Amino acid sequence: MTAAAKFNPADQRRRSMIGKVQIARKELGLDEDTYRAMLKRITGVESCTVCSDGQLADVLDELKAKGWTPKVIAGSAPRKPVANNKQADHPAARKARAMWISLYQLGVVKDRRESALEAFAARQLKVDRLQWADQGQLYKLIEALKAMAERAGWSQAGSLEDIKARLADLVRRRQSDDAG
Numbered sequence: 001m002t003a004a005a006k007f008n009p010a011d012q013r014r015r016s017m018i019g020k021v022q023i024a025r026k027e028l029g030l031d032e033d034t035y036r037a038m039l040k041r042i043t044g045v046e047s048c049t050v051c052s053d054g055q056l057a058d059v060l061d062e063l064k065a066k067g068w069t070p071k072v073i074a075g076s077a078p079r080k081p082v083a084n085n086k087q088a089d090h091p092a093a094r095k096a097r098a099m100w101i102s103l104y105q106l107g108v109v110k111d112r113r114e115s116a117l118e119a120f121a122a123r124q125l126k127v128d129r130l131q132w133a134d135q136g137q138l139y140k141l142i143e144a145l146k147a148m149a150e151r152a153g154w155s156q157a158g159s160l161e162d163i164k165a166r167l168a169d170l171v172r173r174r175q176s177d178d179a180g
Contacts, residue, residue, distance in 0.1 A: 017056040020070060021048050024063040038062065065129065087114060088131035092138035096121070096130070099145040102167065107174050108152045 025035050036046045042062055043055040051059065064070075087093075097117060104112035109120075121130045124144055125137045133141065146156050154170055156163065 014053060014056070017053065017060065018048050021056065021059055021063065024060070024068040024070075028063065028066060028068050066132075088129070088133070090131075090133075090135075090138065092135065092142060093130055093133070096138060096141050096145060099142065099149065102154070103145065103148055103152070105171055105174075106149075106152050106154060106167075107178070108148055 030038070039048060039051075039059065040046050042058050043051050045051060045055075048056060048059060087097075097114070100109065100117045100120070101112055103109045109116065118130050121133065121141055122128060124141055125133050127133050127137065130141075149156060152170075154167060158166070
């Protein structure tokens with residue numbers, strides 16, 4: 001006698017997630033190298049078959065953030081949309097965020113929100129989200145922010161203590177100019 005295969009919900013969910021990744025990849029038109037690089041960046045591996053369920057969920061979130069929307073099958077329960085408000089967490093992105101806030105405090109930029117930095121980065125780098133920028137693009141963004149700081153009188157040269165002192169002095173001068 002042959003043993004009947006038992007239905008395993010965990011295996012079915014995993015197969016479903018892998019299938020969704022492949023569908024999204026095809027619908028977004030990702031070539032093999034781009035797809036493998038994205039997997040490596042998100043999960044540390046180059047094949048979704050060796051990913052955990054959590055890693056597959058992260059990959060699906062990334063694909064949705066890139067514009068893929070799963071098709072709703074008639075008769076299935078609608079799913080609530082999940083907002084992807086994840087900030088870029090690369091060290092260079094954190095530096096760009098810190099410089100952006102400093103430029104706001106200097107009065108160079110008018111909006112200190114993350115969305116304003118995202119919009120600026122989109123114009124400068126031609127990427128929809130800052131978290132999708134690569135190291136070279138982030139370098140260009142930081143250089144653009146440094147140029148804005150230099151034009152405002154905030155020199156980026158010197159030791160960290162010198163920079164902090166000059167920045168504090170510049171902020172005090174701006175505040176006194178605004179008050180008077």
